[in-house]
Amino acid sequence: MTRPLDTLPWPLAYTVSSDDCRTPMPLGFDAPLAEAARHLAELGYDGVEIQVRDVGAADAERLRAAVAPTGLRITALGTGPVTAQDGLSLTDPAPDVRRHALDRLLGAVRLAAALGVPVTLGQSRGTFLPGLAEPQRHWAEQAVRQLAAEADALGTRLLIEPQTRTNTSLWHTPDETLAFTATLDAPTGLALDTHHLESEGLDPVTAVTEYLPATGCVQLASDTGRGPLTVGDLRLPPLLRALREGGFTGWLTCEHVQEGDSARAAARSWTALRDAATTGLS
Numbered sequence: 001m002t003r004p005l006d007t008l009p010w011p012l013a014y015t016v017s018s019d020d021c022r023t024p025m026p027l028g029f030d031a032p033l034a035e036a037a038r039h040l041a042e043l044g045y046d047g048v049e050i051q052v053r054d055v056g057a058a059d060a061e062r063l064r065a066a067v068a069p070t071g072l073r074i075t076a077l078g079t080g081p082v083t084a085q086d087g088l089s090l091t092d093p094a095p096d097v098r099r100h101a102l103d104r105l106l107g108a109v110r111l112a113a114a115l116g117v118p119v120t121l122g123q124s125r126g127t128f129l130p131g132l133a134e135p136q137r138h139w140a141e142q143a144v145r146q147l148a149a150e151a152d153a154l155g156t157r158l159l160i161e162p163q164t165r166t167n168t169s170l171w172h173t174p175d176e177t178l179a180f181t182a183t184l185d186a187p188t189g190l191a192l193d194t195h196h197l198e199s200e201g202l203d204p205v206t207a208v209t210e211y212l213p214a215t216g217c218v219q220l221a222s223d224t225g226r227g228p229l230t231v232g233d234l235r236l237p238p239l240l241r242a243l244r245e246g247g248f249t250g251w252l253t254c255e256h257v258q259e260g261d262s263a264r265a266a267a268r269s270w271t272a273l274r275d276a277a278t279t280g281l282s
Contacts, residue, residue, distance in 0.1 A: 008277045009244060011251040013047035013075040013217075014040050014266055018063065021053045021081045027226075027255050029262040034066040039263050041070035043270050048072055049120075049217075049253045053081035056107035060114035075251045076120055076159070076191075076217060077112045079105055083124040090143040091126030091136035091169070102143050109147055113154035118216055120191045121147065122161045128169035140170055145184060152186035159216045161191040164199035172200050174211045181214075193219040193255065194235070195226045205238045212246040220269070221256035228256055228265040229272035236272065237280025244281055 015028035016036040028051055029036035037048055048067060067074055082088050088101035101124060112119035125140045144160070151158045162177045171177040174190055181188045192215050194204040208218060218239075222229055229236065254269040 008240075008252075008273060009281070010248060011046040011073065011075060012270070012273060013049045013251055013253045014045050014269075015078065015219075015253060015255045016040070016048045016050055017081070018050050018052045018055060018059075019066070020055055020059070021051065022085045025051045025080060025084065026257055027080075028258075029266060030258050031262060033063070034069075036262070037067045037070040037072050040266060041072050043263075043266055045266070045270065046073060047075040047251065049076045049078055049255070050074060051078040051080050052108050052111065053085055054104060054107070055111050057110040057114040059111055063111075063115065074115055074117055075253065076118045077108050077115070078120045078122070079108050079124055080122055082108075083126075089124050089126030090140045091128065093129065093132060093136075098139055098143070102146065105143075105147055106150055109151045109156070109158070110154065113151065113156040116156070118157045118159050118189070119151065120159045120161055120217075122163055122191075123167045125168050125170045133169070137170065141180065144180075145186075148181075148184050148186040148188050151188075157187060157189055157216070159189045159191040161193055161196065161219075162200070163193070163196045166199070167196075172196075173202065174207055174214075178211070178214060189216040190214045191217050191219060193221075194223070194239075195219075195221045195256075198223060204235060205242050208239060208248075209242045209246060212243070212248055215248070216250045217253055218243070218248075218250070219253045219255040220273075221254070226256050227259055228268040229254065230268065231272045231275045233272055233276065236276030240273075240277055240280040
């Protein structure tokens with residue numbers, strides 16, 4: 001097993017797919033959950049962020065059993081497959097599709113609570129259609145209020161990921177996201193993704209510094225092609241330094257395309273972060 005990443009003061013996770021997904025998500029390790037966790041533990045990762053599709057609290061033991069033998073922790077649940085694999089969103093014009101999407105997301109919230117981890121919300125908030133923007137915004141906002149309230153009632157937290165406008169019509173920047181979450185009665189947070197920040201013209205170091213108090217996790221990818229991280233990435237040392245100086249208490253997740261070989265992609269990102277930590281945190 002590779003020596004632990006002892007120069008990094010936060011848990012380092014990698015995106016994986018739960019076995020309920022039709023196929024592994026392209027931004028995560030391309031293997032069944034237990035196999036992916038084993039490879040990542042051997043590389044020196046601390047945890048996994050699990051993308052789920054159709055699950056509920058009853059599935060908690062199954063996920064624990066798949067990951068526990070490796071010693072990794074489950075850091076969070078992601079909900080991307082709800083939309084990416086089944087086409088469900090909170091803004092679909094069809095009421096039954098919206099209800100199905102909300103039921104799936106509520107199931108993920110309940111599973112996250114059973115596991116004692118947060119749940120992230122990304123593209124499942126949907127895309128507006130011509131002439132329907134206002135009702136679609138209302139549908140999404142009402143659904144997210146329900147998700148946040150359910151998470152809070154169960155003792156966990158919803159993290160909303162600002163995403164580029166090619167993915168969703170809602171909450172592209174941290175400012176837009178926080179303007180909405182300020183209207184919620186339940187506590188929520190941000191999942192900041194370097195790819196989405198850069199796609200919206202935002203500098204990740206500046207964004208992390210400004211929005212750190214609300215940030216639960218930072219998702220990382222290369223600045224070109226959303227690939228694995230590379231040694232010498234000039235963004236990484238100042239990003240890690242900003243997290244340390246700001247007192248960040250969350251976790252980091254490598255979320256990127258696999259470029260054909262997940263084991264090599266994960267190793268590249270692990271090595272790049274260790275190198276950056278040696279430079280940025282020394």
